[in-house]
Amino acid sequence: MNLIYTEEQNAFRQEVRSWLETHVPRQPLPSFDASREGFEAHREWERVLNEGRWGMVTWPERYGGRGLDLIQWLIFEEEYYRAGAPLRVNQNGIFLLGPTLMEYGTHEQKSRFLPKMASGDEIWAQAWSEPQAGSDLAAVRASATREGEEYVLRGHKIWSSRAVFADWAFGLFRTDPGSERHKGLSLIFFPLDAPGVRVQAIPQIDGETGFAEIFLEDVRVPVFNRLGAEGEGWSICMATAGFERGLMLRSPARFQVTARRLVELFKRCEADADPAMRAAVLKAWMDTEAYALSIYHTASRLNVGGKIGAEASTNKIFWSEMDISMHKAALSLLGVRAELSRQASEAEEAGRWLDGYFFSLAGPIYAGSNEIQRNIIAERLLGLPRA
Amino acid sequence: MDFRFSDEQVMTADVVRALLAEVCTSQDLRRLMTTGSTQDETRWKKLGELGLAGVLVPEERGGLGLAPVDFVQVAEACGYRCLPEPLVDNIGIALPLLAAFADRTGVSPHLERALAGEIAVAVSLPINPYFANADRASVALVVRSDGLHLAALSPEMLTMQPSADPFRRLHTIALAPGSATRIATPEEAADPLRQTLDRGALFTAAQLLGMAQGCVDLAVGYAKERQQFGRPIGSYQAIKHHLATVQVKIEFARPVLYAAAVDLPRDDLHSRARVSQAKLAASEAADLAAQTAIQVHGAMGYSWEVDVHLYLKRIIALTQSWGSPSFHRERVAERIFNAPLGPETTFAREADCA
Structure with a gap:
């Protein structure tokens, strides 16, 4: 057991510190949950981070990261908060979906989604909970019906953080209509501006609109947007949730x-x-x-x-x-x-x-x-x- | 930076755990209680055969020259089984202090016998005036106004102060200041005594944390068996949530304990605060664990028959030993109000990166 940072780790900390000192906005950005303007200001900050390859240091280099380990990630985070840098508007994407995509996604899915996630061009919301499926998440009823090379999404999602202004959502859908509970669920991505998607902001305790309801009426997405195999959605979500609660959130x-x-x-x-x-x-x-x-x-x-x-x-x-x-x-x-x-x-x-x-x-x-x-x-x- | 134990450290702890699982069961504790003794000679001998006595004594003084982090899991394992014998006090606290004065007249023969497992050494500091199990020790390290003494113990020097813990026999020691027994002046003793306090607090914290887990495991075992309303009581959320809350406290005390063990030899403002934090966190976890274990056992928990009370009494004792919670809180305050705070100050630096 050795609780001293290595020379390399100290040098890394210094590098992060210097970069943040010259790049962190002097004035705090307006909240990303209160207005489109605040949201876009945070998206711009994500672009700046990504250009310096500081967006997600643990990601592989080919997706805009640095391939660093978790101790270096912790050092980065320490310097990030020390510098008072803006909150991460794309945390649903970079911290939750990103690592899951890397584990379960195909090569084509990773190439399609990860670079735009890293750059802030596509900001993600999570669409798991439903009015009748909160703590009992396995009670999900929203459905995805296979029609050729497409899924047709129908249902009602709720408490989706960032969904008011975000570009994409990753949702839990029932792909097997006869299934119950944890079986027959799949994880499917959909654009929040797709025809048939209606997003309704929910004002929070603090007056901001950090979360929203999402109504899906016959929303068509390609089968390509499904992560992992059909019916594997629950176990993939739990892997995501483990990472979310456990470490990165x-x-x-x-x-x-x-x-x-x-x-x-x-x-x-x-x-x-x-x-x-x-x-x-x-x-x-x-x-x-x-x-x-x-x-x-x-x-x-x-x-x-x-x-x-x-x-x-x-x-x-x-x-x-x-x-x-x-x-x-x-x-x-x-x-x-x-x-x-x-x-x-x-x-x-x-x-x-x-x-x-x-x-x-x-x-x-x-x-x-x-x-x-x-x-x-x-x-x-x-x-x-x-x- | 690598927050993992070495293979050797894991192996040593596993060996101790396995031995204690064999020789320090609930039945063993019960049998010992009926004899009125606080020490099982067979078990004490088997523990001695592990060859751990010199673990914290420098090599040039006949020990293994290892560090607190090499012993911390052993102390935790002793707490987990509510071990009656003073293994931790002897090996973790007393012997390194004795070894610090091995060059003084008359000290080395005692050190050699203690390292060979032939005698136990009692130790206490003015912060906790009672000597635990001094009746089983041959010599005691005693602090008086004129410095540190090494006293050969005889029954007439000891006054027993019965503890609620049936395996803990407390004594006060009658020893007047005087040159015959003195091995160090207050100035000479200051550094070793300060380090002794840290080791005492650290290994007491380790035992408390082990006991906290011991209480949880006893309660979990009972909750799986005990049926009410036609189901094991452990299937009810009321019971689950009580126990989960304790487990969370344990999980977040453990890394503090291990970091304190690593930092202790630095002997500075930060290491002392970390040791004190470990003592506080382990005491809190143990206190909640004992109370919860009694509650989960229901009326059985209030009975002599269930082992929880053995843990409860030891936890009450150790919470106040080697520095009370308020003593340790003040040491944490020293660090918080006098040194920089923030995430970059969690770990010690060889050289500050700024």
Whole structure:
């Protein structure tokens, strides 16, 4: 066990840092969930990243990456958050679908979809959940009917993040009409501007439109758009979900930067703060460090060919609950200013913490609710019997 | 950067786990309890035959010259089985301190006998004034106002302070300051004692984490067997979610423990904070694990018959030993409020990359 970065890793960090210092936009970009303008500004940033080949450092070089390992990815992420660079508008694509495409896609599919994903020319939304298939995702009813070399998609998807402005979606459809539950499902891509697709924005707790409903009425897509074999959709989705919850969705640096902001806030407010807040601040720092150490532990294992298992679920529970605790601590420290929105002249950092708190409350719900994650831990890690 | 144990470290831990699975079962603990003793001579001898005594003693002092990270999983394994004998205190904490003063008059014969497994050495610091299982030790390392003493123990020096843990016999030691037993002045002892505190906290954390997993596994075993409403209670989400919550705490304490073991020899602000963080995280996990295991066992959990109470009592003891939670929280605060924070500060640097 060696917990010192190599010379090469230190040099890599320096290279990332220098590049970000000269390229990260000086002014924060407007939210990608609030307007087309903010969305396009983030797409432009994805182009800049891709031109520097920093869009997805773990991807192979032929798709715009650098073929680096997961420790280097973590270093990149640390520098990315340190620099305060924009959030990744195409995270559904680059972090979730991308790795899955590389594992299950044909050569032609990879060539068609990965370069445009990397460049930000095509930004992706996920279309899995349905009104009657949330935690019980296997209850999916949306159908894909084979007609020659095409599928005809019909159904109603919901809670699709980024779908309001995105270009493409990857959806879970029932290709075998007589099938039940996990069987007979396939993963199929469709353009969000295809005839028959209607996207309806859903305003969120924070007033933005980060997610949407998607109505599909006789949407025709080529069979080429199916990833993996017909009926293999469930296992492919679970592989995607494992990667999502387990590693790439929330790299540790994001939370470590939040913990640092919380410590700074505490130092400014300490005189007026409830003494209990000191322990909460210490705990926030310790939790973010524990999360980072755990991810390095996992990355070291995956680097030598290990597979991600139930730690996908333990990670997701840990970061989502930690994020809420940190934001709650900040609101307590802010006192009466906690309720101020970003527009208030006295808000200073208050509005950002409140928005962050709202968003943190979604953490235990999206990417598989924490209740479902606890079931997975109990059944797969601890071996308790299924209900 | 490689956060994995070496093959040797994995193998050593596997050997210890396998031996303990054989000689430290629930039945063994029960049998020992009926004898009123805290030590099983046969088991102690078998553990001695593993040849681990010198693991943290430098080679030039007759040891193996290995590092805390080579022993941390052994301590975890001892906690997992709620091992009564003071293997961790002796090998992980006392012997390296004794070895630090091997050149002082009268020390080396004791060190040699301890390395040969013939005697056990008790140790404590003023931060926890009770000596665990001192009645089984031949000598004790005792801190007094005038420095560090190595005292040959005799029954009249010991006053037993019964612990709720049936396998933990606490004692206070009557020893007046004086030159006859002193092996180091306070100044000479300062560095080794500070490192002893870190090792004590680290290996106590390892045992706590092992015990946390021990509690979860006991509860899982019971929840699979126990039927209510015609089904195993472990099939109900109420039980599953309780246990999953504990397992999450364990999973996120473990990498902290291992990183602390790696960092400990650096003996600086960062390594001390990491050790303290490990102690806090392991204590929290163990506390929740014991409470949850009792709840999952229902009324059985409150009975003497189920082993959970053995874990509970050891967990209560070790949570306060080698630095209370508030002591360790202050060491973490030292680091947080006095050194840079952020993702680039998680790991120590040979030379800062900036």
